[in-house]
Amino acid sequence: MPSRRDFLLGVGGVAGSVPLANTTTASAAATTAPTRTWTRTYAPATAVTNEGRALVRDIVPMTNGVALVGLAGGSDHYHGWIGRVDAAGRSRWHFLDETGQSTLLAGTPSRDDADGIVAAGGTNLTASHLAPRHADPYALRVGADGDVSWTHTYQPSAADGRATAIANVTDGYVVSGNETVGNDERLWAAHLDSHGTRSWTWHSERAGSVNAITSVPGGVIIAGSTGPVGADSPAPSGRQEVAWIGKLTNSGSLTWQWHVDHNAGERIEDLAPAPNGGVVAVGRRGFSADDRGVGWLVALDSDGQKSWEQTYPQDGWNWHHGIASVDTGYVLVGTRAAEPDTDADARGAWLLRVDAEGQVVWEHQAEPGTGGFAVQPLEDGGLLVGGAASTDGHAGEVAWLAKVGGDPTSGTTAEDVLSLPTLPDWTTPLVAGTVIGALGARAVASWRQS
16 A cells, blocks of 8 residues: 555635535525535645646535545546545545556445445556557445445456446446447446446447436436447547437336437436436537537436427537536536637636526536536535636646535635645656546555545
8 A cells, every 4th residue: 555645635715514415405496696615626746746637527425525536647547536525525535546547437325335435437448549448347336434345347248348327226236338349339338236246238239328327217317429330420529429318127128219410419418317207418419510519408208208408508618517406407517618719728617507497597607727527416505516627736637626505614714724645656647638538447545534
């Protein structure tokens, strides 16, 4: 085990201890946008000089606080990490994967312990397109104290694969992502029991990747994008990329599927359950068109039929990444430039509160230099927003967590400095802006806060 050293922690505004939960909130339903309550950043000491990156990709509720699921590392070595923080964002422990190229992209509470976390991603990744492809879907369980109790690799029938989403179901978990068949990525999902052992696997003939999953009565709904087999797309800028949503039963059978193609690039990024067994999906339409696309929300009923949809055009660049259910509606999280034609440094994390039919109620723009990937409602009416931030003290990006609205957290001040475990010496430099969509995770080392 590497020696313990300090992480650096940047702290902004503060102040009241509240429990966290997957519940709806009064403040989230308000008609005016909330203000920022506090913000924190988390970065390894090596990131100060080596342009490293740390990033929150998911927020998992716990009894007192949350777990942050994401990645840390450099341009050719990423490593999955999980950090437990209290209701004020103060670190309790951090777990870091030390072996190989890997990341963690999604997490869910453990079925056997409310304070345990099961996270999913990929491992055996390669930073070079010239290296042989051998990435594996991967999942692990970390307990309430930060110790790893099990890890599993789920090599699909192909030579390459990743898990990008995970959901809690009545008898375990379902992970989803993609596997590579020939030269094509294909939709992929697998059921895991409470110990992480795979019991069934779903393979698809469709080229594409699953980005999101949510539990519904009778199974799960998965979503992402597809494209023609053998084509260059799906690709981030491909006009042939088609938004896709499907339902899998508890035994892994596909009961319905829905897709839409506007011939300009469409993708689903995240899902939230809707009333009566349906789902609401957030994504992007027309991102390969000249107008750079628009934010998009679409609702399907329990049979996969479209109930309604809304788009959210903006003058400047913007992209939605996540969605959470709140009282009588939803909160969308992403990143945008508040003004047209501004550069990437002027972009900031962005919350959009909508009602049950997708009509805008309010929006909240975070400070420039931040990016939003995950949102978690709180019992006190606030929202946690997680992602990445650029700071004056770091050449790369640091993991970022902010609370918007709700009660302040007592007993903290803007001068708080917390001690977090450091990344090891093998962390390598990161070229800022490197795309991380293909990253995943393996876990072998855990540090607790001194």
